[in-house]
Amino acid sequence: MPIKIKKEAVRRGIINRVKEISGIDINACLQCKKCTNGCPVSEYTSSSPSEIIKKLQLGAGEELLDSEIIWTCVSCATCYSRCPMEIDMAQVMDALRVLAEETGAAKPDGNMPLMNKILLGTIKTFGRTYDLGAMALYKAGTASYMKDMDKVPMILKKGKIALLPSQGADKKMVKQIFNHLEKARKK
């Protein structure tokens, strides 16, 4: 498949930003495609890990951040495990997610950034995740009330989800972590 990229005004595109955030140097990539062949989602999604790397190497800019795979990547690290050059692609994907959020890139189906924000919100409040609350907020935020509606009674009936948030965590410590890092970011 031919690879098309748009060169940005900034020389070398976003590759340096990706390296800065992830600490991973992708220039060692040989394009052997072991990552893509092992990737569980690449056959169901446009783009693939090896293609993302090649595009970055060729100087791709922010348009790369619209790639669906950034949010369909399941962080399973099969790519990294099998890479002969030991490139930690999972960390590269995390860096692309951070950049996608920063630049307000397009969000494909399934609003993963919203899910992440909601779950982190429950941790900040209760010190532990609160699944049921997060599910409800996500559904409200995406207006996807009907999707998976049959699952809620299914897991409630089996007692397979907690009704109320946990109260046992060291909330003070967790709040301190969030607040400290938020302050450090602002500086």
Place this chain on the structure above:
Amino acid sequence: MKYAYFPGCSAESTARDLYLSTLAVAPVLGVEFIEPQGWSCCGTTMAHQVDHDLSVSLAAANLAKVKDMGLDMVVSCASCYSRMKIANHEISTNPKTRGIVSATLGRDYDGSVKVRHFVEIIIEDMGLAAFKKALKHSLQGLKVASYYGCLLVRPPEIASFDDPENPVYMDKIIDAMGGVGLDWPHKVECCGGSLTLTRSDLVVKLSETIISMAKDSGAQCIAVACPMCQINLDMRQDDILKTTGHRYDMPIIYITQLMGLCLGMSEQALGLNKLIISPQETLNFIQSSIRS
């Protein structure tokens, strides 16, 4: 054998059954667990996608508590296991990260707490010979596909759990219990757990690939050690049936629940009533052998 036990958030919610069965099985095997006071979320599976320092710090807050206890940390959730190990790796190899974490937690932590999975404890610390001695019942040839998923085994140099492509720890436990740990190809494929609510269409595809391969390999049930894999493979069989018409009725049972059955514990005590796909056929198979 005394350890600090980190239950993880799912222990109080979607993986109550894993928690119940782990705590039921441990004392009988001579394993003492102490929960770190006020343990908090390790940040999996979302923090690393948003903020690297946050994900390392959330895990480190718990590791630092365990450091003070002077014990190894045992984790039964594969996802927490992975995050704890990654945090340890980053803190011990990257002085900058260690500095950020120290400032965030208000104390230093060196990344030195040993993080272990309950399955590792059975194999490496207790040993299969001692484990066998504790058993009351046998699985009597039950064919089990042990499914390890991603987070226990990858990335290999950080997880260092058994073998990254063909792990056999759970299979060894199954064999020791008188079952047949199947050699099958999808032991470490990903079920898509982290996308379960956002992209259920993809998750249904990934889950079916795994369940159908287990079925084709002759499995009567799938044994798991990860809460995300369990609920995903268990809950999504209904969607697989609705979207493809394929009915599997494949019980997805925690390895600790199978262990509990062989130790003579009740279904209730092991949380087996919480499974969505009924494990009744599996239970009948084991119990018929107990009677005979």
